[in-house]
Amino acid sequence: MDLLLKNKVILISGGAKGIGAAISETLLQEGAIPVIIDPSEKEGQMILAKGKGLQIPIRLEKPEDSEKSVNQANAAFGRIDGLVNNAGANDSVGLENGNPAAFAQSVQKNLMHYYDLAHFALPHLKKSKGSIVNISSKTAITGQGGTSGYVAAKGAQLALTREWAAELLPFHIRVNAVIPAEVYTPLYENWLKAFPNPKDKLKEITDRIPLGNRMTTAEEIANMVVFLLSDKASHITGQHLFVDGGYTHLDRAL
Template sequence: MNLNLEGKVILVSGGAKGIGGAISKGLIEEGAFPVIIDPSEKEGKALVDLAEGKALHLPFRLFSADQAKEVVDHTMNRFGKIDGLVNNAGANDGVGLEKGSPEAFAQSLANNLFHYYHLAHFSLPYLKKSKGAIVNISSKTAVTGQGGTSGYVAAKGAQLALTREWAVELLPYQIRVNAILPAEVYTPMYESWIRSFPNPHEKLEEINQKIPLGKRMTTSEEIAAMAIFLLSDKASHITGQHLYVDGGYTHLDRSL
């Protein structure tokens, strides 16, 4: 299927590794020009090399609105347009209600949520011109809870709410806004968490057995495939949706 993404400029936060890295790579394969917003120098350079220079790596952590504006300014200086935005960067930082503090909660919320708004805000004038698309990467924890991670889950829930809010607000400009909810995806960050257990292999197998479809984790490439489809003209009448790419983990009976 030709997704007609050739030459499209797409911002991807956290775009060098894990889910974001898979999205950037998939966009390159489709002929798009990803703007990879990620502090990981080695992985970012590898993706730019893969794109034969038709990509831009910006090593920002997006801790402030000014950094988001700088990303957009760099993108416009290099490519002169923005056709899409994938908000993806974030980390499950374990700031809970019991083991946490108001200050840590506020910082977790800022780290995981604010840059979604900042990038969308500063990209908006250019997305209006291109009638582009926004894809927000959220998490199943926004609807299931997890325990011990209030800041992250609050941010993920807010991302789902903003997806619907922006879809409504941006209807007059034909800008589509959708969210993807991954569940268990074996990213480098997930691998680090698995390795924190006394028996990592056993823990991983225990989790796999709870995933209904195939008893395996979703791959980053499977999340990327949905994101890239949603960015494309093939998804031209899809907006305001929360799409689960999780092998049935969230909604199906895990005893099956």
């Protein structure tokens, strides 16, 4: 299916590694122009060696970083057609093992740049009638334990998805969220290595994933994201779409 994304300019925060990298690469395959907002320059340049795009090697720590990224993308290509808010990390700042300052910092680094990028990209998205996709997490639905800051941010991302979808209806800007569960990325692999027997831990997890008893791939997340960015998803907005092999909602007994 041709998603009609050729030469469309899409911003992707955290677009050089893991799920973000898969999104960037899938966009290149569709002829789009990814703008990778990610400080990991080596990984980003490996992706962009495959096609036309831009890397902005910046960590989104304050509003000015997002404003600079949007302005740089627009200066380079003269338009912005979509935004994928993706950057973030589960930092295990919990209720018992954290503190108010650490909680605030966790929410700040996992949530605020989602708003900042959308705010500064909005004038350009109005012109292009573009699309926003927020990457959240199943932890916002199920809880996990020991990670209050991350989960608070992920839950807020889902709420903002609906809020922005409502606010931006007059401009025909669609806003949706994609919710992964267990996705095998380099970061996930490093987490597994912390266990005495990583293979046994991986099997314990995959045995609980109903569809195929396997992890979701980053490419499967990317396929949904890129579809939502395209005009083929022209009447989909305000939705929370789970790409998780049934992990979040189906009975584990299955």
